[in-house]
Amino acid sequence: MARVYNFSAGPAVLPLEVLEQARDEMLDWRGSGMSVMEMSHRGKEFTAIAEQAEADLRELLAVPAEYRVLFLQGGASSQFAAIPMNLLRGKTKADYLNTGTWSKKAIAEAKRYCTVNVAASAEDRKFTYAPAQDALQLDPDAAYLHYTPNETIHGVEFDYIPDAGDVPLVADLSSAILSRPIDVNRYALIYAGAQKNVGPAGLTLVIVRDDLLGQCLPATPTMFDYRTHAGDGSMYNTPPTYAWYLAGLVFQWLKKRGGLAAMAETNGRKASKLYAAIDASGLYANPVTVANRSWMNVPFTLADAELDAPFLAQAKANGLVALKGHRSVGGMRASIYNSMPEAGVDALIAFMAEFERTNG
Numbered sequence: 001m002a003r004v005y006n007f008s009a010g011p012a013v014l015p016l017e018v019l020e021q022a023r024d025e026m027l028d029w030r031g032s033g034m035s036v037m038e039m040s041h042r043g044k045e046f047t048a049i050a051e052q053a054e055a056d057l058r059e060l061l062a063v064p065a066e067y068r069v070l071f072l073q074g075g076a077s078s079q080f081a082a083i084p085m086n087l088l089r090g091k092t093k094a095d096y097l098n099t100g101t102w103s104k105k106a107i108a109e110a111k112r113y114c115t116v117n118v119a120a121s122a123e124d125r126k127f128t129y130a131p132a133q134d135a136l137q138l139d140p141d142a143a144y145l146h147y148t149p150n151e152t153i154h155g156v157e158f159d160y161i162p163d164a165g166d167v168p169l170v171a172d173l174s175s176a177i178l179s180r181p182i183d184v185n186r187y188a189l190i191y192a193g194a195q196k197n198v199g200p201a202g203l204t205l206v207i208v209r210d211d212l213l214g215q216c217l218p219a220t221p222t223m224f225d226y227r228t229h230a231g232d233g234s235m236y237n238t239p240p241t242y243a244w245y246l247a248g249l250v251f252q253w254l255k256k257r258g259g260l261a262a263m264a265e266t267n268g269r270k271a272s273k274l275y276a277a278i279d280a281s282g283l284y285a286n287p288v289t290v291a292n293r294s295w296m297n298v299p300f301t302l303a304d305a306e307l308d309a310p311f312l313a314q315a316k317a318n319g320l321v322a323l324k325g326h327r328s329v330g331g332m333r334a335s336i337y338n339s340m341p342e343a344g345v346d347a348l349i350a351f352m353a354e355f356e357r358t359n360g
């Protein structure tokens, strides 16, 4: 069996140990005589799996008791609509920070439900930085402030948590959740599609403070009302059971490795050495302001775009795959989530140096 180093932005690499465990338990989950895929979501086996996963996630992120953790479907993109539906609570305006493709999509969707105030935009410099706190034109009457702590496509990560005063703060953490410890108390709501840094596609996590529930827009579909899921342990209808189980295995894997403080140490080291290699080279470049460079998604260009195709082909021949950048940005992108071993980053750096030596 040949496993490659997979730098895909999502769905992305999962820990080998997790996949092996899932394989071993595939046909018979712990003496149940069936696969987790075949279990009733209301049976005692799956209930145990679900509760363990939630407890482990709460422990990893130190989620306070007054927050609900929801295991949903629909992707982060469904949350772009669910957030205004649930959080406007009689108000008509919301603040958004525009820092890249995902912020733009969240803004476009929110505009269907309310007046969006773009409190800051990094579009003036092609989304290569995160606006500073003192540049935010915040509206004290906004129902909430939405931002994207890590922009997956542009490789831009906030180096601070915006202070919105009493206005609830909402974060799309799809590509950075679990990459380092965070202070959940600073947020009213955190959401993330699972397929970047949590588990397989099909699961969406929402962590929301209790007091924000129960005031959604009148026409909100039952499935988009957070209360529906919060009151029912995310079991109002059939949840994405197998993705939930696999995410639970990832949470166990993270705990065994020392939790998020340990992940932060490894992730910081992986990112620094890759950026250092890019900065030291004459062939590769990354345009993002140093303080805002993402730990998870590292875009870079080659000095001559003609070299893109041979770079990708030779990388693939060396077992380094999915390095092509997003079509909107071009060049390359190495996504180096929790599950990307440090050895994979080392292999990429060595390959990049060798490619530069022979083609630069």
Ligand SMILES: *Cc1c(COP(=O)(O)O)cnc(C)c1O
Pocket: 010, 074, 075, 076, 077, 078, 102, 148, 150, 151, 152, 172, 173, 174, 175, 193, 194, 196
């Ligand atoms: C991938 C991504 C999304 C979209 O997620 P889906 O689950 O595909 O809807 C939204 N926001 C960010 C920051 C992402 O990285």
